[in-house]
Structures are given as structure tokens and as C-alpha cells.
Amino acid sequence: SYELTQPPSVSVSPGQTARITCSGDALPKQYAYWYQQKPGQAPVLVIYKDSERPSGIPERFSGSSSGTTVTLTISGVQAEDEADYYCQSADSSGTSRVFGGGTKLTVL
């Protein structure tokens, strides 16, 4: 079955830039999406279609794509950004959606 690969953890100091990657063979054909999940809460969409930002999401969140890897970038990280982040996409047929394993962002 299709898989998306994320690093388990990323740590940054406040004000620095955090980059979280997600790799998958079908990413050149399928858009990627990113979700933020804080403890005890439902996930929240922060990036859609590789690089689009939903209304209400701070400008410090951005997304990019290059080949089989997509990246979520958080510029000027704040303490409130500490959370788990999941990428999501679909297999080449589009009928099966898949999540990456998640990345725990720690703000030092």
C-alpha cells in the first residue's frame, strides 16, 4: 500500500524556521495537504493543494513541492505552533487517501 514518510520529530527555538518534509512516490501526481493537531483536539487544515493557505491560518505557514517531496514551512515559530503535523495525499488513482506518520514539532 502507498505510504507517505515524515520525520518523527522536529525541534526549533522560538522565532526560527521549522521545515517538515513529507515524501511519497505519487506526490508529483497528487496534491498534498497539511494538518495541525494539538493534544486532545481534532486536526485543523493548515495547507491545501501543496501551497494554498486556508483563511484564518497565519501567514507564517507555507507549503512547497518538489518532485516526490513536499515541505511545510513555519517561519518565525511561536510557542503556540507546538503540535503534531500530518501530511495527507492520495495514491496515484486518487481513490485511496493516505496520511504520513506525523511529525511532532517541539518549540524549545
Add this chain to the structure above:
Amino acid sequence: EVQLVESGGGLVKPGGSLRLSCAASGFTFSSYSMNWVRQAPGKGLEWVSSISSSSSYIYYADSVKGRFTISRDNAKNSLYLQMNSLRAEDTAVYYCARDPNIVVVPKGGWFDPWGQGTLVTVSS
């Protein structure tokens, strides 16, 4: 305000059945594809199933195919997940989520917004 509220979770024995519901409000439910996503305790997110706006297209993860059935009632603005032959590994919080892209065939796509989830525990 778009709102999704799940219900029906609880404790069930292995091999048992459970039916989850998701009540939608604040949008034209019949126009959107809908989904179930689950999260085992302390684990990551796992897509479970998707259903198109008219119920014409339905997709399942391999892990639940043949055991779970997704359905919807557009007149009642409700989404359902019938879960049979439950296993310990089905223990999870089950989220209802809308696909915000209005399409006939729900290929690809994403989840926004999500409900708060309902906990299903499969244990003897």
C-alpha cells in the same frame, strides 16, 4: 458555522458491531463528499472511508474493507459508519470530516472541517 458532531461510540466486544453517526449543519450537506478518519490512542491519523455526495462513489481503506459500511442520508444531513466484526485494532477516535472540494467523483481531496470525534473501544 459549519459543524460536524459524531456520536455512537462506546465499548464493544471483539466481533461485535457498532454504528457511528455524524450530524452536519451550517452547509449544504448534499453537495459535499464526506469521510471517516480514525486515530488509535497515541497513534497517527488513518483514513477509513469516503462517500460521494450522491452515494454513487464509495471507497474504503484495505484495513476495513468488507467489515465497515459508509452511508449517508442527505435528507437528514447525516453520515454513518456501520462497523461489523470489530477487532481490538479498530480501537480509535473516529472523526467525521468534510471534503471541501465539490466534485462528482471524490478522488484525491482533503478534509476540512473535522468533527470532535467519538471514541470506539474494542475490548473483552
